[in-house]
Amino acid sequence: MLKGFTRRFKALEVVTEEELDAIHRGALDVLETTGVRVEHDRALKLFAKNDCQVDFEEKRVRIPPWLVEDCLRKCPSSYLAKARDPKYDLRIGGNTFYFLQGMGMRYVDLDTWETRPATIKEHREAMIVADALENMHFAGAYEFYMDRAGIPSCMVMLENLASGLRYSGKAEHMGYSLDCEKFAIKMAKELGINLQGELGMATPLTFYKEVVDATFSFAEAGFPLSPATVFTLGAEGPATLAAATVLADAGMMAHIVMGQLIKPGIGISIQHGIKPMDMKRGTPRYGAVSKGLTTVMVNQLLRRYAIPSFSTAGFTSNSKKIDFQCGFEKATGTLVSALSGGNMHVFHGGSAVELFYSPILSILDDDIAGWIGHFLEGVVVNDERLAINLINEVGPIPGHYLNREHTRKWWKEEQFIPKATDREVYPVWIKTGKKDAIDHAKEMMEEILATHKPKPLTSGEEQIIEDVLKEAREYYRKKGLITDEEWAVYMKTLESN
Amino acid sequence: METEILENLKKAVVAYDCEGAASWARKAVEEKVDPVKALGALTEAIRQVGDGYEKGELWLPDLVGAAESMQSATPILNEAIKRAGGEKQSLGTVVAGAVFGDIHSIGITMVSTLLTAAGFEVHLLGVNISAEQFTEAIREYEADILAMSALLTMTAPEQKRVIDFLKKEGIRDKVKIMVGGGSINAEFAKAIGADGYDPTAPGAVSLARKLTGKGG
Numbered sequence: 011m012l013k014g015f016t017r018r019f020k021a022l023e024v025v026t027e028e029e030l031d032a033i034h035r036g037a038l039d040v041l042e043t044t045g046v047r048v049e050h051d052r053a054l055k056l057f058a059k060n061d062c063q064v065d066f067e068e069k070r071v072r073i074p075p076w077l078v079e080d081c082l083r084k085c086p087s088s089y090l091a092k093a094r095d096p097k098y099d100l101r102i103g104g105n106t107f108y109f110l111q112g113m114g115m116r117y118v119d120l121d122t123w124e125t126r127p128a129t130i131k132e133h134r135e136a137m138i139v140a141d142a143l144e145n146m147h148f149a150g151a152y153e154f155y156m157d158r159a160g161i162p163s164c165m166v167m168l169e170n171l172a173s174g175l176r177y178s179g180k181a182e183h184m185g186y187s188l189d190c191e192k193f194a195i196k197m198a199k200e201l202g203i204n205l206q207g208e209l210g211m212a213t214p215l216t217f218y219k220e221v222v223d224a225t226f227s228f229a230e231a232g233f234p235l236s237p238a239t240v241f242t243l244g245a246e247g248p249a250t251l252a253a254a255t256v257l258a259d260a261g262m263m264a265h266i267v268m269g270q271l272i273k274p275g276i277g278i279s280i281q282h283g284i285k286p287m288d289m290k291r292g293t294p295r296y297g298a299v300s301k302g303l304t305t306v307m308v309n310q311l312l313r314r315y316a317i318p319s320f321s322t323a324g325f326t327s328n329s330k331k332i333d334f335q336c337g338f339e340k341a342t343g344t345l346v347s348a349l350s351g352g353n354m355h356v357f358h359g360g361s362a363v364e365l366f367y368s369p370i371l372s373i374l375d376d377d378i379a380g381w382i383g384h385f386l387e388g389v390v391v392n393d394e395r396l397a398i399n400l401i402n403e404v405g406p407i408p409g410h411y412l413n414r415e416h417t418r419k420w421w422k423e424e425q426f427i428p429k430a431t432d433r434e435v436y437p438v439w440i441k442t443g444k445k446d447a448i449d450h451a452k453e454m455m456e457e458i459l460a461t462h463k464p465k466p467l468t469s470g471e472e473q474i475i476e477d478v479l480k481e482a483r484e485y486y487r488k489k490g491l492i493t494d495e496e497w498a499v500y501m502k503t504l505e506s507n
Numbered sequence: 508m509e510t511e512i513l514e515n516l517k518k519a520v521v522a523y524d525c526e527g528a529a530s531w532a533r534k535a536v537e538e539k540v541d542p543v544k545a546l547g548a549l550t551e552a553i554r555q556v557g558d559g560y561e562k563g564e565l566w567l568p569d570l571v572g573a574a575e576s577m578q579s580a581t582p583i584l585n586e587a588i589k590r591a592g593g594e595k596q597s598l599g600t601v602v603a604g605a606v607f608g609d610i611h612s613i614g615i616t617m618v619s620t621l622l623t624a625a626g627f628e629v630h631l632l633g634v635n636i637s638a639e640q641f642t643e644a645i646r647e648y649e650a651d652i653l654a655m656s657a658l659l660t661m662t663a664p665e666q667k668r669v670i671d672f673l674k675k676e677g678i679r680d681k682v683k684i685m686v687g688g689g690s691i692n693a694e695f696a697k698a699i700g701a702d703g704y705d706p707t708a709p710g711a712v713s714l715a716r717k718l719t720g721k722g723g
Contacts, residue, residue, distance in 0.1 A: 115663060115690045115691075115695075116695070124694065125692065125694060125695075126694065127698075156663065156664065156690075157663065157664060157695065163664030163665060163667065163668060166664065187608045187662070188608065210610065212610040212611070212612070212634070216610070218610050218634070218635055220608065220610075220635070221610070242613065244568060245613045245617075246611075246612075246613045287567070289566035289567045289568060290563075290566060290567065290707075291567075291706065291707040291708075292567055292614065292617050292707055292708040292709075293689065293706065293707065294689065363689050363690065364689060364690040365690055365691075365692060491668075493671065493675075
């Protein structure tokens, strides 16, 4: 079991208990009065059977407050993410905090900052780096480098997941598209692991067929669910933060009811990200202060419900480079998320909204993650650490602490030392080529690739992965989702790696 | 009377007043004001809002509000033009939607609203639209432009699938294709064979004008 970080102090709050009550009541009212649109006959029948008011014509489900609150109580306060290597298993919930691998569609060239599709080798190397990083606890192989050279789009998520399982022992999660989740679930079950299902409802208040299908698939497999309520203020959601939080609460509670009706007691975490829209460009603004505030409000709600939180404030930046803005936007949002009681945070490696992923950035982000994690662990106050006798003994100058046993014993535990940041003194920095944090991270990546060995797959495990991939490839070929031309390129790409 | 009606049509658009715009459009028809002239007043008002946006005095919610109030009046005036035996005024026909697997509607809705206000005839198919559905709509509406969006990294490659499908169906060259979405860029658009990409909704309008040869 990977410990992650433990928050040892009261979580940050931005609204009072009474204000939180008003948000919760408002969301219950929305679910009872307006309800949600659910484009899925099986789910509509399930809601109807459980005392919801269902209009089958309009595909509208109105959910009574008692059922919502009953389903909130059915959610366990924590659940297990089962990794390929058991030392990386995660217990998600309570006051633990885990960092996840981030996302980004393409590979980025760090000299030109231009992007392109990623190769098999680049995905593999990014996963080896992910496996090596101390503060990245949860891998997310499926969702970075979605634009893969030579791989048909219907196979990308599965090939990415397979690459993750081959080159990292860490826990994995999984999205859904064109039935790929069904193959992923099969693969995971045969490997004896689980995959947290990432499920995106459409805001406002709409569940399309695909997400409901995936909810059934993951829940019936007994895999934890992670419904997402992700939208922009003043566009898909209302402009005020309070109203947006009501809408987010209504959406997530509707998905919780659905999950608990399908499989009572199933583990659920809520993924949330409410951000403002750039009212000039119509694009989401990451790193905005209102995203931080809504993150805290949703975390407050989730702590009240005792349901794990998967937050995304600071998961990416609007910056197209690894630069000041990138670090600033990612670090501030993530810090707020951690301080307010989040349990998981998608973070390492992504920037330019979701355009690129960089293993170099993941190494740099690992320093931010370490800093935040160390902060969460807080301060231990006991006799030995208070060291009153020592302070009296050393007294005023010329007394000092460098020569003390107490210093030798405690300084490393009490300090966090980032690995990639530049801490060199100026003359040495000049002499050694003026290296910055990115230069250090590049060197670290070379070192990791030369020395780090993820836990290898057994031949049986490799066979399971390959068999499921083969089955999926045939399925998509039969469905016509891989053309002959794509197939030829695909096979050549696989052979050349 | 005509001057009063035309002025009030303009006022309704700049005040984001959908009901007012529709009501003054009906009044224009009743009073036999030339519907082409009435449409011209609406266009002038929307241009005024567009100028405010360009200067940084107005914002997207203002642009969308004005566009929607214009949209509530234009069908009434177009109907009058048709009754009088005239041709519906349009810069071109657009089929729009978010690709299969993508359920994010706000971007493509915004683009569609602004394209309509600019004078395009837009058929917004919605979200989660398959290559087959896009193809069918392009044929049915004889579209000049296909506008596709994909917000997510996992759905962006679906845009390529649609373009490949159009090639297979032999209609790729009959339509200009513009793509958009949070996770893509111009290189990606070029690589998948699209004709154009713009990262913003107002930019998409200029792009559509350019692609149809109606000015940038």
